Amino acid sequence: MDQAADSSATQPLLLLLLLGSLTLAVSLLVLIGHGRGGKARLPPGPPALLFLAKFVALRRSIFDLGPLLVDLHARHGPVISIRLFRTLIFVADRKVAHRALVQGGATFAERPPPADPSRMFTAGGRDIASSPYGPYWRLLRRNLASEALSPARVAHFAAARRSACDGLVSSLLTQKEEAVTLRPLLRRAMFELLVFMCFGARLDREALDEVEELQHQALLSFTTFPVFAFFPAVTKKLFRGRWEGYLALRRRQEEVFVPLIHAKRGDGDPPCYAESLLAVRASDGGRLTDAEMVSLCSEFLNGGTDTTVTLLDWIMAELVNRTEVQAKVYEEVKANPELNDLQAMPYLKAAVMEGLRLHPPGHFLLPHAVQQSGDGDVEIGGYAVPKDAEVNFLVAEIARDEAVWTAAREFRPERFLEGAEGHGVDITGSREIKMMPFGAGRRMCPGYSLGIHHAEYFVARMVRELEWRPPVDGEEVDMAETLDFTTVMKRPLRARVFART
Numbered sequence: 052m053d054q055a056a057d058s059s060a061t062q063p064l065l066l067l068l069l070l071g072s073l074t075l076a077v078s079l080l081v082l083i084g085h086g087r088g089g090k091a092r093l094p095p096g097p098p099a100l101l102f103l104a105k106f107v108a109l110r111r112s113i114f115d116l117g118p119l120l121v122d123l124h125a126r127h128g129p130v131i132s133i134r135l136f137r138t139l140i141f142v143a144d145r146k147v148a149h150r151a152l153v154q155g156g157a158t159f160a161e162r163p164p165p166a167d168p169s170r171m172f173t174a175g176g177r178d179i180a181s182s183p184y185g186p187y188w189r190l191l192r193r194n195l196a197s198e199a200l201s202p203a204r205v206a207h208f209a210a211a212r213r214s215a216c217d218g219l220v221s222s223l224l225t226q227k228e229e230a231v232t233l234r235p236l237l238r239r240a241m242f243e244l245l246v247f248m249c250f251g252a253r254l255d256r257e258a259l260d261e262v263e264e265l266q267h268q269a270l271l272s273f274t275t276f277p278v279f280a281f282f283p284a285v286t287k288k289l290f291r292g293r294w295e296g297y298l299a300l301r302r303r304q305e306e307v308f309v310p311l312i313h314a315k316r317g318d319g320d321p322p323c324y325a326e327s328l329l330a331v332r333a334s335d336g337g338r339l340t341d342a343e344m345v346s347l348c349s350e351f352l353n354g355g356t357d358t359t360v361t362l363l364d365w366i367m368a369e370l371v372n373r374t375e376v377q378a379k380v381y382e383e384v385k386a387n388p389e390l391n392d393l394q395a396m397p398y399l400k401a402a403v404m405e406g407l408r409l410h411p412p413g414h415f416l417l418p419h420a421v422q423q424s425g426d427g428d429v430e431i432g433g434y435a436v437p438k439d440a441e442v443n444f445l446v447a448e449i450a451r452d453e454a455v456w457t458a459a460r461e462f463r464p465e466r467f468l469e470g471a472e473g474h475g476v477d478i479t480g481s482r483e484i485k486m487m488p489f490g491a492g493r494r495m496c497p498g499y500s501l502g503i504h505h506a507e508y509f510v511a512r513m514v515r516e517l518e519w520r521p522p523v524d525g526e527e528v529d530m531a532e533t534l535d536f537t538t539v540m541k542r543p544l545r546a547r548v549f550a551r552t
């Protein structure tokens with residue numbers, strides 16, 4: 052109703068006051084706690100109020116603090132902490148990350164409890180990404196892996212991938228402007244593919260438009276300023292317009308998804324993710340609720356679309372800027388016209404790996420937390436981790452470490468070829484972490500092989516069928532970054548495309 056309530060200029064001030072008093076209270080409690088003689092120290096960090104002032108001035112999510120964090124790490128070292136609504140810890144060191152996520156087993160496999168609106172969009176923390184480490188999470192993660200992401204299932208969708216790329220290539224060629232913007236067309240193609248894998252159905256254009264928009268709005272709510280994490284009863288009144296918008300968004304999402312989930316499926320239809328969710332039974336025989344299934348499907352669509360599309364936008368941008376790299380990919384895919392065996396294309400695979408290293412779609416993992424039930428003090432990099440801490444890992448910083456990669460800020464697929472520094476790098480990070488675009492350990496992205504496969508297949512098709520040039524010959528591509536849900540190109544790639552003959 053009262054939308055104006057959301058744009059008033061007094062809000063940053065109000066927030067600062069709210070946050071300030073909260074932080075003061077928390078700091079006092081922590082000080083008292085310290086007085087009682089804890090051994091290990093908290094990781095170093097800036098004074099909370101100073102940080103808050105900058106944070107509120109930016110009015111974005113903690114994931115949008117890239118430059119601020121880099122600065123703080125330079126000053127305080129690879130592990131820092133900031134006391135806000137809870138203790139936020141940031142880890143920028145690959146060895147500390149490996150010890151915590153891999154060698155630490157389940158110690159950091161927990162997630163912080165979601166605050167609204169994430170809580171509402173995840174049906175109370177009931178999707179895979181936000182559910183607590185435990186039997187429910189294990190059941191659904193196994194279901195996703197075996198019923199939707201297994202190699203046999205992925206093979207089943209080869210025809211759907213081909214038709215998604217057919218559509219993409221023809222839409223790229225029929226644009227009227229001289230230079231096309233890749234991202235929206237790519238997003239539509241990828242989204243259509245994931246919708247098909249999720250619901251086993253093809254939607255008409257209007258329905259797709261709506262579902263795509265709903266999903267994007269829901270996703271953005273995760274990375275806008277988390278106002279409702281602070282005094283929800285108060286902030287939901289203060290920001291009533293925004294909160295009601297989220298409620299309406301969720302209602303619409305349920306209206307659209309529930310019939311798709313329960314749709315009758317014939318024998319000939321490919322087995323889809325929704326169908327597997329209908330068949331899930333907990334150990335006590337319980338079924339998933341509609342709200343849970345809506346959130347799980349929403350997670351599937353977002354997990355599989357935005358990340359991969361962002362990665363592809365970056366890779367194609369690098370191929371537009373570096374004609375010699377594009378030419379090498381082309382030579383390889385041209386010699387393999389059926390694209391049946393991507394394994395036989397080491398340069399293509401190297402280009403995708405280099406995209407994942409230099410432009411990881413998520414510059415942070417999802418926040419991790421320590422297990423409440425665990426006994427003993429938890430440490431990270433020699434510092435104490437309080438029970439309520441939220442631990443974040445700086446994915447992009449780790450993969451751009453000059454001590455590990457030569458010319459770490461340059462796009463060089465060659466580094467992943469046989470005999471070079473990145474050859475055979477372990478993308479799961481189990482032995483050691485040199486890059487971790489999908490995380491590592493128990494919470495690592497379960498969709499990593501599908502994500503890589505989609506990226507390789509789409510690059511192969513886009514390069515085999517089209518030649519890509521910058522809008523003006525010789526012009527450099529602008530690689531500036533900005534945060535959407537993922538870290539996207541500030542200026543999405545525009546290019547001229549020509550059909551290969």
Ligand code: HEM
Binds near residue numbers: 358362496
């Ligand atoms: C290039 C593509 C992708 C990238 C870069 C990516 C990245 C990530 C990252 C960084 C995480 C967090 C890991 C952590 O917190 O430690 C994650 C989690 C997750 N991803 Fe992906 N992902 C991709 C594709 C996919 C696909 C295709 C799916 C499924 C269709 C998927 C489903 C999930 C799920 C369910 C989680 C939560 C796992 C858990 O909490 O146990 N992702 N992903």
Ligand SMILES: *[C@@H]1O[C@H](CO)[C@@H](O)[C@H](O)[C@H]1NC(C)=O
Binds near residue numbers: 373527528529
């Ligand atoms: C574009 O490619 C050239 C080499 O072809 C390279 O020197 C330059 O740094 C690249 N630009 C960006 C923004 O990556």
